[in-house]
Amino acid sequence: MTAAGLHRPAPGSPPGSGPALPAATLRLRAAAGWRLTRLYLVSRRVPMALALLAGLGVLLWAALRWRWNVAGGAAARQFIPLTIETGAAALIAVTTYGPFGEPERAAGRWLPVLRLGAAVALTAIAFGLLSAGAAAAHIADGGAAAGVLPGGTFALLRNLAGMTGLGLLSAVALGGAFGWVGPMAYLVVTEAALAHGSVTPWVWPTRPPFDRGAAVCAGLVIAAGLVLITVRGPREPGGDPGPA
Amino acid sequence: MTAATSAPARPRAPRAAGVVPLSAWRLLRVELRRNAMPWILPLIAALFWFDSYRPSIQTEPLYVIRTFWNLGQGGTIIDFGPFVAAVAAWMGSRDGRRRLADLVTATPRPRWTAQLATWAATAIWAVAAYLVFVGVMFAMYAHQGVGGAPPWWWVAVGVTGVIAFSAAGFAVGVFWPSRFAAPVAAFGSALILLMSSRTGFTHTSGWAMILPTNSNGNFQNDSGISYPWLPDLPIARIMFLAGIAAAVLGVTGLPARAGGPGLRRAAAVIAVAGLALAGTATGLASSARLTAHGMAIPGLHDAASDAPIAYTPVCGHAAGVPVCLNPAYGRWLPAITGALAPELAEVAGLPGAPARATQVATGYTGGPVAPPGPPVATGAAGPPQALTLTGQPAVLRLSLGMLNMPGPCGFCDGPVNGTQFAGQVRLMFAHAFVGAGSAPGSPAQRAVQAALLRGAGIPFAAQPLVMGHTDNFPGAPRSKSATGPIYAAARRFAALPATARHAWLAAHLAALRAGQLTLKDLP
Numbered sequence: 203m204t205a206a207g208l209h210r211p212a213p214g215s216p217p218g219s220g221p222a223l224p225a226a227t228l229r230l231r232a233a234a235g236w237r238l239t240r241l242y243l244v245s246r247r248v249p250m251a252l253a254l255l256a257g258l259g260v261l262l263w264a265a266l267r268w269r270w271n272v273a274g275g276a277a278a279r280q281f282i283p284l285t286i287e288t289g290a291a292a293l294i295a296v297t298t299y300g301p302f303g304e305p306e307r308a309a310g311r312w313l314p315v316l317r318l319g320a321a322v323a324l325t326a327i328a329f330g331l332l333s334a335g336a337a338a339a340h341i342a343d344g345g346a347a348a349g350v351l352p353g354g355t356f357a358l359l360r361n362l363a364g365m366t367g368l369g370l371l372s373a374v375a376l377g378g379a380f381g382w383v384g385p386m387a388y389l390v391v392t393e394a395a396l397a398h399g400s401v402t403p404w405v406w407p408t409r410p411p412f413d414r415g416a417a418v419c420a421g422l423v424i425a426a427g428l429v430l431i432t433v434r435g436p437r438e439p440g441g442d443p444g445p446a
Numbered sequence: 447m448t449a450a451t452s453a454p455a456r457p458r459a460p461r462a463a464g465v466v467p468l469s470a471w472r473l474l475r476v477e478l479r480r481n482a483m484p485w486i487l488p489l490i491a492a493l494f495w496f497d498s499y500r501p502s503i504q505t506e507p508l509y510v511i512r513t514f515w516n517l518g519q520g521g522t523i524i525d526f527g528p529f530v531a532a533v534a535a536w537m538g539s540r541d542g543r544r545r546l547a548d549l550v551t552a553t554p555r556p557r558w559t560a561q562l563a564t565w566a567a568t569a570i571w572a573v574a575a576y577l578v579f580v581g582v583m584f585a586m587y588a589h590q591g592v593g594g595a596p597p598w599w600w601v602a603v604g605v606t607g608v609i610a611f612s613a614a615g616f617a618v619g620v621f622w623p624s625r626f627a628a629p630v631a632a633f634g635s636a637l638i639l640l641m642s643s644r645t646g647f648t649h650t651s652g653w654a655m656i657l658p659t660n661s662n663g664n665f666q667n668d669s670g671i672s673y674p675w676l677p678d679l680p681i682a683r684i685m686f687l688a689g690i691a692a693a694v695l696g697v698t699g700l701p702a703r704a705g706g707p708g709l710r711r712a713a714a715v716i717a718v719a720g721l722a723l724a725g726t727a728t729g730l731a732s733s734a735r736l737t738a739h740g741m742a743i744p745g746l747h748d749a750a751s752d753a754p755i756a757y758t759p760v761c762g763h764a765a766g767v768p769v770c771l772n773p774a775y776g777r778w779l780p781a782i783t784g785a786l787a788p789e790l791a792e793v794a795g796l797p798g799a800p801a802r803a804t805q806v807a808t809g810y811t812g813g814p815v816a817p818p819g820p821p822v823a824t825g826a827a828g829p830p831q832a833l834t835l836t837g838q839p840a841v842l843r844l845s846l847g848m849l850n851m852p853g854p855c856g857f858c859d860g861p862v863n864g865t866q867f868a869g870q871v872r873l874m875f876a877h878a879f880v881g882a883g884s885a886p887g888s889p890a891q892r893a894v895q896a897a898l899l900r901g902a903g904i905p906f907a908a909q910p911l912v913m914g915h916t917d918n919f920p921g922a923p924r925s926k927s928a929t930g931p932i933y934a935a936a937r938r939f940a941a942l943p944a945t946a947r948h949a950w951l952a953a954h955l956a957a958l959r960a961g962q963l964t965l966k967d968l969p
Contacts, residue, residue, distance in 0.1 A: 247625060254626060272644045281640050289633035296629050379536075382629035386528055387489055389636060393524070394497040397515075 242316045246297045259331035266339035277396040288389040290328040295369025295381025298436040318432040357411035364420030370427030378436035477567035505856030509594040517600040520659035523607040530572045531615030532632035538616035542623020556705030569612040593774030595670035599680035606687040613691035656731035663741040667847025671774045672807030678743040685727035692720030738809035765790035769803040785871035788902035800842035808847025829918035833874040869912040881959025890963040896936035935965040
């Protein structure tokens, strides 16, 4: 095998300084990019994650439709939607686990972009699916107040984003397979805070939907999670072949 | 034909006694060393401190109240369950994730027994951690002088709950060796516990009594103080949770790769037996009925559990009247005697004035989510009162379990201060002394009650507030101002010299208690 067939610019040459690429090459690059993306998503078990997220959307619809509320007032009504949002965040965090380890990191220069893109896209899809579930419940309930998601769509976005950020941070600290730890621990903390009336903005689900402090805290956490998962990637424990 | 096949079969060496247990023990030791559970325990410890211990120390130092949230409402199980289930799922899915299932199946030891060793190691870590955390919490309570007896039966329920969650999570991992097994097990466990709370909070009887986060009828005063914790419901829950654990572990032994036919039959028997045990426990819980000492299940009840706890009372004096309390309440003796002293001095020498005051056990009451503290009204007779006068000579009976004692209060808007507590005790004493019982009382009784309170240092203007703050006080006024004919009569009566009031009460107390007097009869 020789390098004769490779049309790669010389090292150090400025981008765009070479001759215009033919359309066939662009098509090949697009196909390769698509294949790379597809392989990345499959290796992260994103299709399964999407199916599970859809299941959580249906669960939220059922919970709101049939009013699976814990007795105890407005705070207690948040418990079950929050648990479902936590489940979504945990699933997104677990998709960050990569089975290839060092070889992938050494050869995949697009890996950070793929990690960022997958995390953002999955969070957006999760938000869409959960919002759809909540909206369907509201419509099915004839617009009755009882079928409304506590805090509304903005609170859903804030809570989901913040907890996904915690999941990504967990993945960076503990490994992708253990990305679920952060959101689940935060759920327990949130439930305790809701039960005992604590209202620090760092426990953002306890604050009103349009509370600025809570939104800032959740925003900081998702931003930190996205930056770290993009730059560093999930921690990879040595010697463990890891999950499928 | 080769030499290998033509060679005579070597007789199998007899298995040395003790080899199997020894190898099983070695396998368990290896699994204990290679288990993921220890890595998650620091996080569980932090959550346990935040969610189970920290809120509890903001309540009265009595075991029944300190443990209401963390053991009664299952806070400790909520802290452990999702994480234990997730790690167990992670361990259960290990062979599948690593593509070792075929390799492990080919080993001499049946796969199911090897899996059980993995599960046992996971459960041992989790149970040991649960016992250590609860033990440390109880040690802290003991160091803080918390009164009463710890609810050991409910600790056993928590242990069995941890075992059940580990078994359920392990089964998820065995059947679904995926990276998502752990988060799905954690999420499923959290959702199950929430649904258990949702159902449990609103069900005070029936099958829902089996749910591990249902505190109805379990944690009221004076369990562990005046009478033992009834073991009936905990036993039913232990049976239920153990049955679930056995059923799901049995199911993991059913697939063909799990082992030979004999082993799979044994797994099936265990699964069916587990289901039967869980079903039986649910049936038993359905038959639970609320007694004065908690939930009793006829099929499990032992009459010995009804015997009161013997104790040597701690005693003091209030205006010369002996006041004796259960030692669990001993720390509040000065507050009680201080609260009672002014009124006891005011009524001293009157016929019907208490010769002594003694604490009596507070019985259980019904109603949804009944935390420790004042009971709810259960009938037309009005709510039971914390202070009553009975007998001849009269004895003041103090049912302190109905009161929020001075100090931290987890079920109030804030800590109960001494003045607030003294006001409530004085109000209830005056209410009992005029004979109003569980009713608001006649106008004359209420006027004398107001005058007695005034004499004990509670101004008329402050009395509506004290009544409003006293839970289940039957005569709580609608107006916050001390006006109207009752207060006019009370002011008139209170304006009399103490000797004149005393003389009038000595002459008219019996008629007043019988409700035969009107406001016009007051001097």
